[in-house]
Amino acid sequence: MPAPLKLRGLTKTFAGQDSPVLAGIELTVAPGEILAVIGGSGCGKSTLLRLIAGLERATAGDVLIGAEPVLAPHPAIGLVFQEPRLLPWLSVAGNVGFGLAGGPRDEREARVAAALTRVGLAARAEAWPHQLSGGQAQRAALARALVARPGILLLDEPFSALDALTRADLQDHLLELWAFERPTLVLVTHDIEEAPVLADRVAILRPRPGRIGELLAVELPRPRDRDHPSFEAAKRRLRAALAESPPPFARKLAS
């Protein structure tokens, strides 16, 4: 039975800094839910994700899977970085299978092959990472995270470096992959369209210190039509909610 992801009073102050990056984040993400965290740059989005992934230790508060605290990278949690971060000395297949250390070899190879097929890279299995396009590389990174079948998959602005067409393509692709085993997805983004395309709920992160300003449910049927009036309405609602926490430079201009 998959367990919910809970953040309890999560606070992070980096060494040598006075003010916290994140202060008292409270959030519960249900199993299989897709949550988008949206906010401007520098509001602590990436830090939030790194805390959940166990790459950073919280100053106070807990990250819990059910009742189990996450203090270090956890087998049930996968992470896709903003850049593909493929290891250049391994083939695409070698990268996808990087985390599958144990178990019989042919079983590992079968899982890697299945993951590559799912992301549409079966033909590039033996290619080197530098031979892939940006979109292909990010799909390989997605396959690397999914091959271990994590219950929770974290994505840190995974498509922000891609062009608009590739981005839309990969967003649809991510939803197809999600539909297979329905992991919990926590996706950090600054893209006002990405959140309503993907998410069940959107958490708006307010800066200085980073805290959750608002939680919006996206009540649109799936698959979502980016051109439908209800989708446009959801985007407008999101934009309005974001505007209530203007970025610091806008505040300065207004005062």
Place this chain on the structure above:
Amino acid sequence: MTARLPWRDLLLGLALPLLAALAWETAVRSGHASGRLVPPPSRVWSALAALARSGQLWPHVAATASRVGLGFAAGSAAGLLTGAAASYSPLFRKLVDPAVQGLRAIPSLAWVPLFLLWLGIFETSKIALIALGVFFPVYLGVMGAVLGIDRKIVEVGRIHRLSGIELARRILLPAILPSLLVALRTGLGLGWMFVVAAEYMGASEGIGYLLVDGQQLGKPDQIIAAILVFALLGKAADTLLVALFAPFLRWRDVYRGGR
């Protein structure tokens, strides 16, 4: 990958030395140069052939090659381990690096009298001197390479929960491999340099001994023959080292010259 013609590259590489040799040979034969102090290639060749035929050459080659081999093995192993430790542990680095850098500033030949005093005039002192010469570039190269590894790639290892040893084997080592090869090649080159110094300070065999012997007996053809043997041995050792690493560096997307 396009299949290259190895013969074409080989011929291109040999063109310049062969042309120079031919020019010198012609100059001596035509009487434009005496060739007494700089003997023409034919005399160098016959000196080399005489050494080889008499069976004298091979013990010299074997002695020098084994000194370089042992010194390189010891020096590069020590450089690799110390460099890795200095990059992995900041405390070790702060303790050891200033001292190593200080020692590095000493011209290595200044150690010769001490090494002779401590280790005697036989093989140990020679191998120690070569190992010392190899150690510094390998130490510096490894430490610089490990400290230059992209933190983002190390995080990939962390997110996959690699242990320290797994991280070293699966991320750090492959990441530094290109720089490690450069460091080892530099070290090997210094090894050949130091073997001459070591053999100069008293040896009864070795290519360096042939140099000293040639000087004392006034045989420039033997000196140049010995120099040629050094060139061939050094180049062969370097080529071997590069070939050993080549299968592990196929992934590199590097500039190969041209546009």
